[in-house]
Amino acid sequence: MSDLVEVLIIDHLTIKHAGEIFNPDLEIGDFMNFHSYLKECHMEIEEKILFPALKKGRWGDERWFFTKIDQLISDHRLIDSMVQNIVNWYRSGEMGMVIEHLPLYFNILVDHNNSEESYIFGRWKMISDDERFSAMNEARGVIKNFGLKRYLGITGLSEGAFMYMFGPEPAIEKQVA
Ligand SMILES: [Fe+2]
Numbered sequence: 001m002s003d004l005v006e007v008l009i010i011d012h013l014t015i016k017h018a019g020e021i022f023n024p025d026l027e028i029g030d031f032m033n034f035h036s037y038l039k040e041c042h043m044e045i046e047e048k049i050l051f052p053a054l055k056k057g058r059w060g061d062e063r064w065f066f067t068k069i070d071q072l073i074s075d076h077r078l079i080d081s082m083v084q085n086i087v088n089w090y091r092s093g094e095m096g097m098v099i100e101h102l103p104l105y106f107n108i109l110v111d112h113n114n115s116e117e118s119y120i121f122g123r124w125k126m127i128s129d130d131e132r133f134s135a136m137n138e139a140r141g142v143i144k145n146f147g148l149k150r151y152l153g154i155t156g157l158s159e160g161a162f163m164y165m166f167g168p169e170p171a172i173e174k175q176v177a
């Protein structure tokens, strides 16, 4: 099984690559599909699993560190609100605004991801093995809720790579499913 932060780093590469190849003339559905993955998988895993686990740690600089995490959550809200504007402009035919704001969306996103890698992710190795193990299983649940095929389609990961990273499902989850 891989580590949750390794999965998120792979996500960050997917996001960076998507920004580099994105075509503003595309079907808005493709963009919305990408953003759904970002919001419902990537940000969801960070906000519901990664950040809360990190907030339970004793770091000595909690005030600074927790403020940093809160700023990252605010970034998520900002990035999400940008999408609503982009979609509205697209639907009202204001393509100039779409072409202007799409690169901005990806630039803000890549800067945001770089901040996570610089200030947040490094601490994950100091979290207990048990906690990191259960975090991976929770993340698998988030991805399955989103739809594994859809997740693989957007990230470009093969099913084999996903299985390698996440390992076999715990027996208890299988019983519930
Ligand atoms: Fe994030």
Ligand SMILES: [Fe+2]
Binding pocket: 008, 012, 042, 046, 112, 113, 116
């Ligand atoms: Fe991220």
